[in-house]
Amino acid sequence: MFKFLKKKLSGLDKGMEEPRKEKTSFPLREKKIDELLWDLEIGLLESDVAYPVIEKIKRNIKAELPRLEASKKEAPARIEEVLRKSILNILSYNRFDFYKKIEEKKPFTILFVGVNGSGKTTAIAKVAWDLINRGKRCVLGACDTFRAGAIEQLTLHANRLGVKLIKHTAGADPAAVAYDAIEHAKAKGADVVLLDTAGRMHTNVNLMDEMSKIKRVAKPDLILFVGDALTGNDAIEQAKKFNETVGIDGTILTKIDADAKGGSALSIAYTTKKPLLFVGVGQEYKDQVLFDPEWMVGRLFGEET
Numbered sequence: 001m002f003k004f005l006k007k008k009l010s011g012l013d014k015g016m017e018e019p020r021k022e023k024t025s026f027p028l029r030e031k032k033i034d035e036l037l038w039d040l041e042i043g044l045l046e047s048d049v050a051y052p053v054i055e056k057i058k059r060n061i062k063a064e065l066p067r068l069e070a071s072k073k074e075a076p077a078r079i080e081e082v083l084r085k086s087i088l089n090i091l092s093y094n095r096f097d098f099y100k101k102i103e104e105k106k107p108f109t110i111l112f113v114g115v116n117g118s119g120k121t122t123a124i125a126k127v128a129w130d131l132i133n134r135g136k137r138c139v140l141g142a143c144d145t146f147r148a149g150a151i152e153q154l155t156l157h158a159n160r161l162g163v164k165l166i167k168h169t170a171g172a173d174p175a176a177v178a179y180d181a182i183e184h185a186k187a188k189g190a191d192v193v194l195l196d197t198a199g200r201m202h203t204n205v206n207l208m209d210e211m212s213k214i215k216r217v218a219k220p221d222l223i224l225f226v227g228d229a230l231t232g233n234d235a236i237e238q239a240k241k242f243n244e245t246v247g248i249d250g251t252i253l254t255k256i257d258a259d260a261k262g263g264s265a266l267s268i269a270y271t272t273k274k275p276l277l278f279v280g281v282g283q284e285y286k287d288q289v290l291f292d293p294e295w296m297v298g299r300l301f302g303e304e305t
Contacts, residue, residue: 033065036079048232048263053090053270060086084297090266091293095275098250098290099134101222102192107139107185109193111178111220112252113211113242116199118235119254119280120226121150124194125157126288127252127278131192132161139188141181141195142167143174143214154196161285164188174198174210175217182218195220208245215246222249224277229256229264236267243272252288254280265296 037058044054064082102108110127114120121144128138140158144150148170158165166181178195185193195218197211215223225248227235235253242248251268256279269276276291 050267114226118228129285136191139185144198146198178218250277252278257281
């Protein structure tokens, strides 16, 4: 994502003030700072980064660069350091330990929200696989009753994972499914309840109201938005709308391994002010990993694949 900046930074020595004899540092000219920020803005826009995020990054950098003094040789690395710090701060918003969080009560209920095609059902199965391997007993709730195919898909995952699935017939009340799943978990001493929901379009008011009903009935301990990194700005708008409607606590970003731009991760974190918890890096159950801001910064700068 920021490979274009590395080339730009390598030519910064032409934009440095000549030093006084008693100084060894070279402050940047204001014109050169403006040129650098313009190039950064264009590169970020092309990488699907939301404009408010770009403005935040530019403000952070503009505040730091005039105070930055370094030799011509050191300047590019120092400026890159300022940029990395700004991005890292955004990606680290309100982070918490997911595994400690689920120890707070039993059963711990997680509600998953998102639109069709985001990989939500598979992401739920991956979370279940992870928790099972950590010794947790899970119950799945097939609250997407609008599509028979969604129930079948979750049934397939439940059978593969060897976990209990609570489901009703297609067209049933999704809130009732959520209630039954939680009650079953209480009766059987399960640790975590994972509730799937219909892939609602964030622009459909009636379906978003239905999501609010599920929340009222289930009283989830955690609400996770599942977004597709490849959809760029659409994922950002979806996350924003779901956050306004039901109040998400974190995000799972799928297909990040296929996202060459990386703007979605940066933008969703800033827009919702909620942490990225997991990222999907492949098709297998094991290919959903805890999100690491440092890893993401390295990837944005072309150091990770």
